[in-house]
Amino acid sequence: MLPHLDAAYNLARWLMRDSEAAEDVLQEAMVRALTYFASFKGVNPRAWLLQIVRNTAYSSHALNRGVETVPLAGEHEEGGIDLADHGDDPEAALLRTREQCRVRTLVAALPVELRETLVLREFEECSYKEIADATQTPIGTVMSRLWRARQLLARAAAAEGLP
Amino acid sequence: MSAPAPGCDKVLLVQAELDGELGAAEAAALAAHRSGCPLCQKAEAELLRTRALLRGEPYAAVPEAVRARVMARLRQHETRLAVASTMVRPGRRLWLWPSLGGFGLGAACAAALAFLLVLPQGGDLAVAVVASHVRALQPGHLEDVASTDQHTVKPWFDGRIDFAPPVRDFAAAGFPLQGGRLDYLDGRPVAALVYQRDKHIIDLYIWPASTVPRMGGGTAIHGYNLAHWTQDGMTFWAVSDVEGAQLDEFAKLWRRGS
Incomplete structure (x- = not known):
């Protein structure tokens, strides 16, 4: 499961919107995964682990706290944004970074079922089938949730004046 | 909406x-x-x-500190699982392989290793070799053909595998052949020869080498020592809990071909 630790951590962060709560979820999910690993008969360990992360997050009381107080925006740990990555012009780089923070805030503000679907697709690059497995949702629902998530995001971005 | x-x-x-x-x-x-x-x-x-x-969203890797805490927690939990699983099997022969400690512990170790290393995913071959070795140490999994006679073991592979692995006995040098089995590594069926050194088991995995010859070398993972070399178009991985020096000696015997 360790090769999928990054994916698990990212999903936990996007669900919990707070890195401390995300680490709690990650720890708990990995312990559960280790406990039940012997009974894992599937073919896709990543989707299985993401499903455990998601179920752990859903059973956490902290799930729906945090969005107003600590959106992920602006919160960078090691491995966060590297300004130098965005070209030579520091002003453009700063602008781009601000933009990213705003996009992140918009994603973080999506309802949790839309947020998890979008995050699994866009950041974890899961297939529809994998998302359906991880979220225990029919593929048709995955498709309509993705659509709604993207519509909401596009509208919010337009309202914010993002390109 | x-x-x-x-x-x-x-x-x-x-x-x-x-x-x-x-x-x-x-x-x-x-x-x-x-x-x-x-x-x-x-x-x-x-x-x-x-x-x-x-x-443009950056993909944040797990920070080292978080990874370390998760690993510590898992190790703690793994030990608890291992202890629990030895306790639920009181009637078993717990000391089949003295070097390993017990059936339950072996099973738990294999599961935990597989969990930690999972699954090929471009993963490190050396870790896969160790995981396979640990799995094989469980009772009943070590040998498909149990024989100290290389002329029994070698033909056993005929028709079971698409190459003819070299089979040698080094009983005179203190590494008696115990048998062989089929295993699966690097995305293909491989031959595994089982040797014994005192109370320790050595698994030697053999399969046709890829076109790029790899340097030999030794390493250690989770307390198991590994030796790896290519020879006569075959790739070899030896893994055991014997001391590194003894495993090197074993590898040298093989490479000398005597």
Whole structure:
């Protein structure tokens, strides 16, 4: 499961919107995964682990706290944004970074079922089938949730004046 | 929130195509429709914009500190699982392989290793070798053919595997052959020869080498020592809990070919 630790951590962060709560979820999910690993008969360990992360997050009381107080925006740990990555012009780089923070805030503000679907697709690059497995949702629902998530995001971005 | 697909019922297909979910035939049919459907064209443009918005999002790896805490927690938990599983099997022969400690512990170790290392995914071959060795140490898994006679073990592989692995006995040098089995490594069936050194088991995995010859070398993972070399078009991995020096001696015997 360790090769999928990054994916698990990212999903936990996007669900919990707070890195401390995300680490709690990650720890708990990995312990559960280790406990039940012997009974894992599937073919896709990543989707299985993401499903455990998601179920752990859903059973956490902290799930729906945090969005107003600590959106992920602006919160960078090691491995966060590297300004130098965005070209030579520091002003453009700063602008781009601000933009990213705003996009992140918009994603973080999506309802949790839309947020998890979008995050699994866009950041974890899961297939529809994998998302359906991880979220225990029919593929048709995955498709309509993705659509709604993207519509909401596009509208919010337009309202914010993002390109 | 509005209906998922306002206007044209094909917009979800437009989305599916951008998500790489459509087959060639479906995509072609969609392209034909889209060229005459302004709603689908608009949907595509919007979806592309949204995607561009998200593309700049940095993907944060797990910070080292978090990873370390998770690993510590898992090790703690792994030990508890191992202890629990030895306790639920009081009637078993617990000391079949003295070097390993017990059936339950072996099973738990194998599960934990497999868990920690999972699954090929471009993963490190050395770790896969160790995981396979630990799995094999469970009772009943070590040998498919149990024989100290290389002339029994070698023909056993005929027809079971698509190459003829070299089989040698080094009893005189203190590494008696115990048998062999089929195993699966590096995405293919491989031959595994089982040797004993005092109370320790050595697994030697053999399969045809890839075109690039790899340097020999030793390493250690989770307390198991490994030796790896290529010879006569075959790749060899030896793994055991014997001391590194003894495993090197074993590897040298093999490479000398005597």
